[in-house]
Amino acid sequence: MLNKYPLWKYLLVLLVVLLGLFYAAPNLYAPDPALQITGENSAQQIDDATLRRALKSLDEAGIVHFGETIDEDGRNALIRLEDAEQQLAAQARVSRALGDGFIVALNLAPTTPDWLSDYGAQPMKLGLDLSGGVHFKLEVDVDAAAERRMEFYVNDTKRALREARIRGFVTLNDKGQVETRFKTEALREQARSIIADNNPELVLDRVDEADSWNLTAVMSDATRKEIADYAVSQNLTTLRNRVNELGVSEPLVQRQGQNRIVVELPGIQDTAEAKRILGKVANLEFRLVANLDAAPSEKQRFEYRSPDRAGSSEWLERTVIITGERVANAQASFDQNGRPNVQISLDSEGGTMMSRATRNNIKRRMGVLFIERKYRTRYEVQDDGTEVPVKVPYDEKKLLTAPVIQSALGAQFQITGLDSPLESSELALMLRAGALAAPISFVEERTVGPSLGAENIRLGVKSVQYGLAMVVLFMVVYYRVFGVAAVIALSCNLMLLVAFMSMIGATLTLPGIAGIVLTVGMAVDANVLIFSRIREETANGLSPQMAIHSGFERAVATILDANITTLIVAVILYAVGTGPVKGFAVTLSIGILTSMFTAIMGTRALVNLFYGGRRVQTLSIGGRKS
Amino acid sequence: MNTINFMGQRKLAMVFSAILLLISLGSLAVKQLNWGLDFTGGTLVEVHYSETADLNAIRSTLEKEGYSGAIVVSFGTDRDVMIRLPKGYSDKQGAALLAKLQEAFAGSVELRRIEFVGPQVGDELREQGGLAMLLALGLVMLYIAFRFQFKFAVGAVVALVHDVIITLGFFSVMGMEFDLTVLAALLAVIGYSLNDTIVVSDRIRENFRKIRRAEPVEVVDISLTETLGRTLVTSLTTLLVLAALALLGGEMIHGFAIALIVGVVVGTYSSIYVAANTLLILGVSKEDLMIPVKEGAEQEDLTP
Numbered sequence: 001m002l003n004k005y006p007l008w009k010y011l012l013v014l015l016v017v018l019l020g021l022f023y024a025a026p027n028l029y030a031p032d033p034a035l036q037i038t039g040e041n042s043a044q045q046i047d048d049a050t051l052r053r054a055l056k057s058l059d060e061a062g063i064v065h066f067g068e069t070i071d072e073d074g075r076n077a078l079i080r081l082e083d084a085e086q087q088l089a090a091q092a093r094v095s096r097a098l099g100d101g102f103i104v105a106l107n108l109a110p111t112t113p114d115w116l117s118d119y120g121a122q123p124m125k126l127g128l129d130l131s132g133g134v135h136f137k138l139e140v141d142v143d144a145a146a147e148r149r150m151e152f153y154v155n156d157t158k159r160a161l162r163e164a165r166i167r168g169f170v171t172l173n174d175k176g177q178v179e180t181r182f183k184t185e186a187l188r189e190q191a192r193s194i195i196a197d198n199n200p201e202l203v204l205d206r207v208d209e210a211d212s213w214n215l216t217a218v219m220s221d222a223t224r225k226e227i228a229d230y231a232v233s234q235n236l237t238t239l240r241n242r243v244n245e246l247g248v249s250e251p252l253v254q255r256q257g258q259n260r261i262v263v264e265l266p267g268i269q270d271t272a273e274a275k276r277i278l279g280k281v282a283n284l285e286f287r288l289v290a291n292l293d294a295a296p297s298e299k300q301r302f303e304y305r306s307p308d309r310a311g312s313s314e315w316l317e318r319t320v321i322i323t324g325e326r327v328a329n330a331q332a333s334f335d336q337n338g339r340p341n342v343q344i345s346l347d348s349e350g351g352t353m354m355s356r357a358t359r360n361n362i363k364r365r366m367g368v369l370f371i372e373r374k375y376r377t378r379y380e381v382q383d384d385g386t387e388v389p390v391k392v393p394y395d396e397k398k399l400l401t402a403p404v405i406q407s408a409l410g411a412q413f414q415i416t417g418l419d420s421p422l423e424s425s426e427l428a429l430m431l432r433a434g435a436l437a438a439p440i441s442f443v444e445e446r447t448v449g450p451s452l453g454a455e456n457i458r459l460g461v462k463s464v465q466y467g468l469a470m471v472v473l474f475m476v477v478y479y480r481v482f483g484v485a486a487v488i489a490l491s492c493n494l495m496l497l498v499a500f501m502s503m504i505g506a507t508l509t510l511p512g513i514a515g516i517v518l519t520v521g522m523a524v525d526a527n528v529l530i531f532s533r534i535r536e537e538t539a540n541g542l543s544p545q546m547a548i549h550s551g552f553e554r555a556v557a558t559i560l561d562a563n564i565t566t567l568i569v570a571v572i573l574y575a576v577g578t579g580p581v582k583g584f585a586v587t588l589s590i591g592i593l594t595s596m597f598t599a600i601m602g603t604r605a606l607v608n609l610f611y612g613g614r615r616v617q618t619l620s621i622g623g624r625k626s
Numbered sequence: 627m628n629t630i631n632f633m634g635q636r637k638l639a640m641v642f643s644a645i646l647l648l649i650s651l652g653s654l655a656v657k658q659l660n661w662g663l664d665f666t667g668g669t670l671v672e673v674h675y676s677e678t679a680d681l682n683a684i685r686s687t688l689e690k691e692g693y694s695g696a697i698v699v700s701f702g703t704d705r706d707v708m709i710r711l712p713k714g715y716s717d718k719q720g721a722a723l724l725a726k727l728q729e730a731f732a733g734s735v736e737l738r739r740i741e742f743v744g745p746q747v748g749d750e751l752r753e754q755g756g757l758a759m760l761l762a763l764g765l766v767m768l769y770i771a772f773r774f775q776f777k778f779a780v781g782a783v784v785a786l787v788h789d790v791i792i793t794l795g796f797f798s799v800m801g802m803e804f805d806l807t808v809l810a811a812l813l814a815v816i817g818y819s820l821n822d823t824i825v826v827s828d829r830i831r832e833n834f835r836k837i838r839r840a841e842p843v844e845v846v847d848i849s850l851t852e853t854l855g856r857t858l859v860t861s862l863t864t865l866l867v868l869a870a871l872a873l874l875g876g877e878m879i880h881g882f883a884i885a886l887i888v889g890v891v892v893g894t895y896s897s898i899y900v901a902a903n904t905l906l907i908l909g910v911s912k913e914d915l916m917i918p919v920k921e922g923a924e925q926e927d928l929t930p
Contacts, residue, residue, distance in 0.1 A: 129878070137747065271740070272721055443744035451674065452738040459876040466874055467867030474863060511807050514879050517871050518814060518886070521864035525821065525856075528863070532856040558828045562821040565769055569762050569817040573810060576758035581810045588814065 002545045003612035005605055013605045016597070017492050023499035026112040026123040032067070033084040034109035035094055037077040037102055045074040050098065054079060057097035063090045067109075080109050096389075100376045105248055106267040124502045125250070126266075127509030127583055128446070130460075132453035133248075133266035134274055137444035140235050140259045142228035144439050146219065149227055152328040153178050153199060153217065155348030156411065160198045166191050178202070178217040181209075188213040230329070232259055234432040235440055239263060242277050260443070271447055279440070284324035284431065288357070289365035289402050290315040305370055305398035305430075314402050316367045321357040324371075326350025330431035332424040333414070340424035341416045344431065351411025358409045367402040370430055371395050400430055460513035467517050468494070471524060479531050481620035485606040486527035486599075493523050493591070493598040500590050509583030519591030525562070526599035530555040535621055544616040552604055559600065563592050632850045632898060633843045633906065639899040643788060650795020657798050662805025662881075665752050667745035669711040671723055672701060676733035679707045687730040693723065702877045706738065755809045759790065762816055774827055775914050781904040782823045785896040789819045793889045797881075807882040815889030818864070822857060822897035829853050830905065834915045842910055846902050854898075861894040 037046055037054060051068060054077070058065050064082035071078075081090055087106055095104040108131070110123055128135050150172055157178055158170045166187055173179040180195075182188040192204055192215055201223040207214040219227070236255055243251045243263060252264040268274050290299035294317065303313045328345045335341050346354055358366070374396045379387045403415050418424045471490070475483040497516060501508065534551030542550065567589060574585035611619070663670045681698050684707060688696045693711060701708040709723065721740070728735045763783055771779035793815055797804050829849040837845055865887060872883035 137744075139744075139746075441744075442742070443747050445740065445742035447737065447740040449674075449737045449739060451736060452672070456876060456878065459874055459879075463867075463870045463874040467870035470866040470870065471863050474866065478859065510879055511810055511882065514807075514871060514875065514882055517867050517875075518864070521867035522818065522821070522860070524863050525860040528856050528859045529825065532853075532859075535855075536852065558825055561773055561828060562824045565766050565820045565824060566817040568765050568769060569813055569820070572758055572762045572765070573813045576754050576761075577806075577810065581806055584807075584810045584814075588817075 002549050003608045005608050005612070009601075010605055010609070013601055016496070017602075020492065020496040020499040022116070022119070023121050023503050024495045026110065026116050026121045027498055027502060029111040029113070029123070031108040031110050031123070032080040033087045034081060034107045035079045035087070035090055036105045036107040037079070037094070037098070038075060038105070039102060044101070046070055046077045046102075047074070050102070051077050051079075053097050054094045054104075057093045058090055061089065061093050063093070065090075078107070078109055092389075095377070096379065096387075103244075120503075122502055122505070124498065125505060125507045126453075126457075127507045127512065128264055128266060128453075129448050129510045130453050130457050130508060131266045132448050132450035133264065134268045134271050135444070135446040135448075136263040136265075136274075136278070136442055137256070138235070138239075138261045138263065138278075138440045139443045140228075140232045140261065141439040141441065142231050142259045145231035146224055146227050147176065149219065149328065150176060150178060152345065152347050153202065153219075156199065157195055157217070159348050159351070159411065160194055161191055164190070164194050166194070173216070175216075176218070180215045180217070181212045182214070183212065185213045188215055191215060228259060230331075230432065232261065234429060236261060237429045239278060261440070267450075271445065275442065283371040284327060284400075285369040285371060285397070286321040286323075286354070287316040287319065287367050287369065288321065288361060289367050290317045291364075302367065302369060302397055302399045305400055314365075314367055314399055316369070316399075321366070322346065322350045322353050326353070327431060330428045332421065332428040334421075335414070335416060339416065340418045340421045341414045342418070342424050342428045342431065343412065343414045346411045348411060354409045354411070354413070358405050362405055362407060365402045365404050368400045368431070369397045370400050371397045401427060456510050456513075460510060464494075464513065464517050464520070468520050471520055475524060475527075478622050479527075480622045481610065482527075482531050482534070482603075482607065483622070485603050485610070486524060486531070488606060489527065489598040489602040490520065490523055492602055493595050494520065496594040496598065497587065497591050500594060501587065506586050506590075507583060508587075511581060512583035512587045515584045515587030515591065519588065519595060522566075523591065523595035523599060526555075526559045526595060527603055529559055530599070530603070531621055534619065538619065538621075544611070544619045547619065548607060548611060552600070556600060559596065563596055567592050628851075629844075629847050630851045630854070632847050633902070636899065636903050636906070639903065643896075643900060646792050646795070647788065649799065650791050653795055653798040654791075657801070659794065659798050659804045660801050661748075661752075662803045662808070663710065663741055663743055663748075664806040665748045665755075665804070667743045667748035669723075669743075670739075670741040671709045671711075672738040672740075673707050673709070673724065673727060674736040674738050675705045675707065675731065676736070678704045681707065683730070684709070684727065687726065688723070691723075691726045706877075751806070758809075758813065759816070762813060763787070766816070766820060770824070770827075774831060775910075777905055777908045777910050777914060778827045778831070780908060781901040782820060782827065784904045785823050785893075785901040786816050786819055788896050788900045789815055789889055789892045792892045793885055796888045797885065802884065803881055805881060807879065808885045811882045811885035811889065814886060815893060818886075818890055819893030819896060822860070822893055823901045825856065826850065826853050826897050826901060827905075830902070830910075831915050834910075834912050842906060842912075846906060850898055850902060857894060857897065861890055864890050 035054075037050070038044075039046060048070070051070060055065065055068060058079070063086050065079050066082070067078075067080040069078050070076070079090075079094075081087055091104050091106055095102070098104065110117075112121065112123060154170055154172050157180060161168050161170065161180075167183070168187065168191055169181040171179050180188075180191060182191060188206070192206075195202065195215070195217065196204060199217075201220055202217040203220050205216045205218075207216055232255060236253060239261060240253045243253055243265065248265045248268055250266055252262070254262045256262050263278065265274060294315070298318055299315045300318055301313050301315050304310065326346050326349065328347050328350075330342055330344045333341055333343050372395070374394060376392045376394060377389045378392050380390050381387055401415060403417060415427065418427065468490075472487045475486050475490075477483070479486060494516070497519065530551055533555045534547050537547035537550050538544065570585050570589040570592065574582055574589065577585055679700065681700060685696070685698050688698065688709070695712045697710040699708050700706060711723075724735065724737055724740070763786060766786070767779045767783045770782050790812060793812060794804075796802075797808065826849065829852055830846055833845045833849045833852075834842075837848070840848075868883050868887045868890065872880060872887060875883060
């Protein structure tokens with residue numbers, strides 16, 4: 001029988017639509033403005049007493065709150081507020097009441113009912129242009145990192161030649177190469193093999209001058225790339241740590257391209273504060289662990305930084321062996337037996353200081369301190385009686401590790417006895433983060449105020465509604481019953497689009513909404529193609545059933561071709577675009593895919609249900625009657 | 627259905643297209659594009675005043691505070707003001723500027739957005755945008771050459787280039803700002819116009835195979851007539867939603883909507899006149915589109 005789907009096809013369409021409905025549904029529940037409380041370090045627990053203190057401060061200010069919860073591992077507390085206008089005031093109150101050590105962040109708490117969220121249904125994330133917030137793009141100066149490495153090579157080469165008692169003159173020339181000059185060719189060949197052994201990653205070149213035999217050394221491209229990668233990943237780690245400090249509920253720190261890092265902080269308005277925290281510098285100190293009998297005036301106690309060892313501490317000597325500036329590189333690696341370790345390279349001065357300090361202290365332990373500049377908030381009462389928060393800086397020093405010194409250390413040594421590759425890579429990252437990081441600069445900054453974000457949502461939703469209404473009206477007038485089928489399919493398409501975006505956790509941006517609007521306009525194209533075909537076939541004298549059948553059959557190839565090419569464009573847009581443009585590309589591509597399903601299968605199912613399997617004289621499809 | 631003699635006007639259409647292209651290219655060469663902040667780099671501050679903002683007062687405040695070369699315009703309503711600082715101001719200027727404005731104004735000045743784009747980012751973006759466009763055209767050409775035939779690919783790409791240049795020309799002539807969203811719109815125009823061109827090409831191919839004795843011009847005319855209804859309806863629905871977007875979507879999306887409206891109008895025209903016309907100029911014929919006989923099939927016939 002023509003134009004009858006087997007039952008399973010109807011069920012499939014129905015199932016997809018129902019699934020779409022289910023996953024799109026969370027977007028109907030508007031989120032509550034909320035405060036999120038976390039501890040400053042991740043091990044800190046938020047207990048009931050803390051939460052009660054926070055709530056009391058809100059009660060005192062007459063700010064209505066409800067639905068406070070502490071999550072299962074006790075690291076987060078959430079307080080929902082009635083009124084979004086009071087969110088900022090509430091934040092100030094609560095952070096005042098809790099004092100330092102807690103981060104109080106603005107948040108939008110989803111109100112998705114349990115029966116939805118239990119099955120993973122979540123609302124779409126909003127981009128910064130809709131939620132308000134700050135977007136930074138930072139550039140890592142990888143050339144500076146490479147240059148610093150070259151300086152290390154100069155010193156290292158000097159040291160190696162000195163140890164081998166080869167006389168040569170080592171400089172960093174203005175081409176950025178390590179240049180070594182020798183009196184005789186024999187010396188140069190000797191030196192060449194030493195340098196090649198010492199730093200195999202260097203590419204060596206012989207250059208002859210009138211009375212000197214020279215060697216120039218540059219980094220291999222692979223090494224250069226490695227250094228750039230390290231510099232960026234090091235900055236990424238540090239930025240992640242610092243962003244957490246800012247107390248943003250859903251921050252994004254992401255590498256972009258070769259040497260850029262994108263930081264997105266929803267809900268933040270104070271860019272100056274954000275930049276201060278992002279741009280601050282960390283440092284390292286290497287100190288010996290104090291002997292048991294050391295005088296109290298000569299030792300200091302430090303806690304471990306790692307949350308796993310929270311609470312335990314060590315006494316370190318007050319004398320600092322070297323600081324982070326002397327560390328050229330730190331790299332996670334494995335020893336001959338495949339055990340994880342961290343290889344540390346110091347510059348030559350650092351190497352000298354290290355060997356002087358460790359020579360006589362073998363079998364003692366050496367502690368590595370990680371130093372971060374942090375801020376405490378103090379409240380000062382102004383003349384007019386108002387309190388203003390003042391940020392007071394202080395250095396927080398925490399112990400990274402305290403390994404035993406096995407032998408006299410030089411410019412290159414390793415820390416062994418680590419439990420896992422994970423631990424070694426984390427330690428290496430922290431060491432690099434504390435060493436002088438490759439400088440970063442802000443190359444792009446966008447701040448969207450919350451009112452503009454809200455307005456963008458309102459306008460976007462309005463244009464989708466009006467656009468959709470006009471298309472619906474036109475389709476129904478122009479194509480009658482078939483128009484109704486197309487409109488139902490179009491609505492399902494919108495719903496599936498929203499559901500799909502929610503499921504994959506895509507971010508909705510303003511251009512993304514534009515993409516949805518455009519999809520509404522273009523998605524009907526497939527139906528228009530099919531319906532014009534059916535009209536034509538009817539005009540050519542085919543029976544209604546035959547016309548429907550061949551109309552759908554013949555239009556499908558055209559629809560596929562047209563959509564695949566559009567998809568190609570959308571994919572390129574995604575690959576090249578940044579931020580908001582990516583959002584547009586995502587909605588456009590998903591819209592194309594869902595529209596093919598709804599326009600071809602969905603409409604067909606509806607038309608089949610209505611006309612299929614029975615005797616039909618005329619089709620209600622508008623146009624000239626044949 | 628009567629066949630409309632589309633190709634009868636092909637000379638006229640060619641002249642028309644040529645004039646539009648010349649105006650566009652001329653304007654692009656002389657006036658160039660009004661590049662947005664995304665591409666030039668610089669600082670942009672959008673603020674909302676609690677009462678009608680006096681642009682001249684704002685200008686003089688800025689002049690006095692040493693922000694020379696600042697462009698101050700109202701943005702949408704008379705309370706929304708957009709200030710653009712040229713390249714060379716650092717990334718710290720936005721917030722400081724806001725404080726100065728608040729000082730000079732009795733009511734409240736609310737920050738809508740601050741954008742700072744470093745100069746190097748802008749240059750890269752321009753390069754990337756151009757590259758994306760070329761890549762899109764190249765891949766599309768490949769796909770069509772593979773699915774249809776090389777002459778169709780040339781026709782489609784000529785039509786796309788035509789649409790892109792004229793849309794760019796429109797932005798140049800009108801002096802409208804060309805920002806990242808407009809670039810996205812331009813790529814969407816490529817997608818849209820392609821849609822149209824492919825539908826038409828598809829029908830031309832079908833008719834070449836179906837209609838036995840007919841001149842290529844006739845076949846093209848028949849195909850265009852048959853697809854005209856669909857072309858117009860789709861353009862109409864798309865224009866309807868775009869109109870909604872342009873009128874209701876707000877300032878930030880306005881350029882995007884306008885670019886697409888121009889692109890859709892030009893794209894509809896070009897799929898009728900430019901793509902088909904190019905096909906005829908390239909001398910498309912029935913032989914180009916015969917389904918190649920598979921070698922395997924022939925051999926099967928030979929075996930008893």
